[in-house]
Amino acid sequence: MLSRVAGNLYWFARYLERAENTARLINVNTYLLLDLPRLITPGWLPLVEISGNEAAFNKAYSDASEANVLRFLICDPDNPDSILSTLRMARENMRTSRDVTPREVWELINDLYYDVRDHGERALLRQHRHNGLTEIIRDIQRIVGMLYTSMSHDTAYRFMRLGFHLEQADMTSRIIDITSADLLPHQADELAPLQNIQWMSVLKSLTAYQMYRRHVRLRVNGTSVLQFLIQNHDFPRSVHFCLFHMGSQLQRLPSSPESWHQLQRLKCIVDDANLTTMDQDGLHNFIDEIQQGLANLHRRLAASYFGG
């Protein structure tokens, strides 16, 4: 398989996954804000922080109002991580991979991109937001489902899986990092009930709430949420799960010892961490380590397979 095609498929998956995560994050934050007392509300800025684009945001917008943040995240063509931009990039990458993917996938991503480009602004209004974003999520899941069911699980497919998992691991760790920033230090004080609400919203932004309840059977508390999202073996958005499945894909691709070793190193860091004793700083450093590990893994994949 050509390096260029492999790279395009990998990036297609990453952009698509990124768009879905952003859409989910906005939806959850919208509801979270309704539940929290005005005084402690984290507002909308954390969402910009999660995407890692604060500098660009601050340059283009005067304040982190709901309207500004949402415009930036949903339909700002100048934000490379807005839903609109990521869908455009997913589409561009799919355009050149049409001969290895089912035709319907191209049609779906094409429709979805135009839909967001032409009607994305509607999601800025609260009354349309939930439906608009849910539809984007649903369309993306249709694409993922179609790939799963109607594409041979061959080399081309494996590169997409690498992209999906790497992006998800990255997103999960970012979401934990940002949303937990204000949570852990106050663990014992009178805001405890609200913390539960916030931890629940962390779970919900990864559609993990229901699964968490089934697996953990405990009231929501910080440590077990972290364990679930980072180390659970069965939940598909947990960091462990993503890394484990990247490993299964890597084993069936032309050998790349550098990528493999980096992946194993990262897995050890994730699996061996003792999350019960971790304080806020420790968690932040730990997440940082994961993030750097993922970036490193990406560089090694690119060097081995995508021609740098």
Place this chain on the structure above:
Amino acid sequence: MTINWDKYRSDGFYDELFMPNGQPRTAARPLIDYLRSLSDADIRIRREASDLTIKLMGITFTVYSEGQMIDRAWPFDIIPRVIPLSEWQRVEDGLKQRVRALNMFIHDIYNKQNIICDGVFPKYLIERSKNFRPQCVGVSPPLKTWAHICGTDLVRDSDGTIYVLEDNLRVPSGVSYMLENRMVSKRVFPEVFETANIMPVDDYPTQLYDTLAALSPRRVKQPTIALLTPGIYNSAYFEHAYLAQQMGIELVIGSDLYVDQDDCVYMRTISGPRRVDVIYRRIDDLFLDPTVFRKDSMLGTPGLFRAWLNGKVALANAPGAGVADDKVIYTYVPDFIKYYLGEDAILPNVPSYRCHLKKEQEYVLANLDKLVVKPANESGGYGMLIGPHASEAERERFKALILDSPRDYMAQPTLALSTAPTLSRKRVAPRHLDLRPFILSGKEQYVTTGGLTRVALRKGSLVVNSSQGGGSKDTWIVDTGEKG
């Protein structure tokens, strides 16, 4: 009934399906009998089925519109064009003969230039040919073949004679539409395929693969073959992807390839570099290699020409093959056939006037209102003067152009192109068409069974190019049992 086949007439033109008395031609009879048995509603249903099939199969060409690239379905007319096998065999022989002579000419021109020494062909035409590549002088490609894939446009005049209109020796396109059109008409008219003896066309990808594989510089069982495309924004990208897929070869862009110290071409794959033996390039000469041709080319691969010169990679078509694409050089093809093969041309050229010869130029200038004037090196139907439809000012402009550079123009009488019944809204009406068969040359020669029929969808129009409102039809070579 809105479609009345008994009233169909194509006055003054040769119709491919009907004789002047309104009776179907022998080879078209099973088709016409079948079409007559259909109600208007049946026809509409079949037409819708064909539109849907085209959409589902994703048959498109790319056009630039409103600042972005869009894929557009190429209009397909469901009524096929029919040619009897006995007639086709003669055309096939004529095409093979023609392309054999063309390849010998190209080889001669880049090597000994015997044809010039012997005074059959004037040297100055080469010196002023836009598609002559001095870099290719002295090269002897495998099998001495330069144009491995040729698309030759044929037209039929009112007396029924088939003429060669032009040869496309650079990167001729359209063959994928020929293949897909057949897929569509099999789905739309399965009944006729049972009764009429229609020759299959789907051998082409295999034949093309064999032609390309035979060029491999390495004697390996499965040479690595790649189709080099300018990319997704090229109007023929669909065809590039389609052919690569059909042949099971890699579809590459220039940056997927690189030429190493050993002069071999490699493609970058996920398992590391892989040597490429044969490149079916769909990029024009000038963009192939920025170190030799256009320096600003982003499409090609640096060093590709060097790899070819050193015999480390085969390029199809060979760089420089387009020298015989020139419409003035075209006028000499019957002479080439005589000179190289000692034979008379089986297929005649359209009568042509060469503006670089004084007498013929005088005739052209005096008869601009009756002639079609063509520039020597344009394709896609651009830059032409269609005398009878042109304004006085346009004719004056061309007069000046011809006088200024006579070598760059030639002229032909306007032909009464043949017609075939074509669906237009709810009626069936005669529309003009041409035919582009594809000729493969390697160890052996192969001609597509029929080719791509292009049809001018507007009433009276003679322009069949997809870029200018043309459509296409399936082409049936039908065995009627008659001997040729």
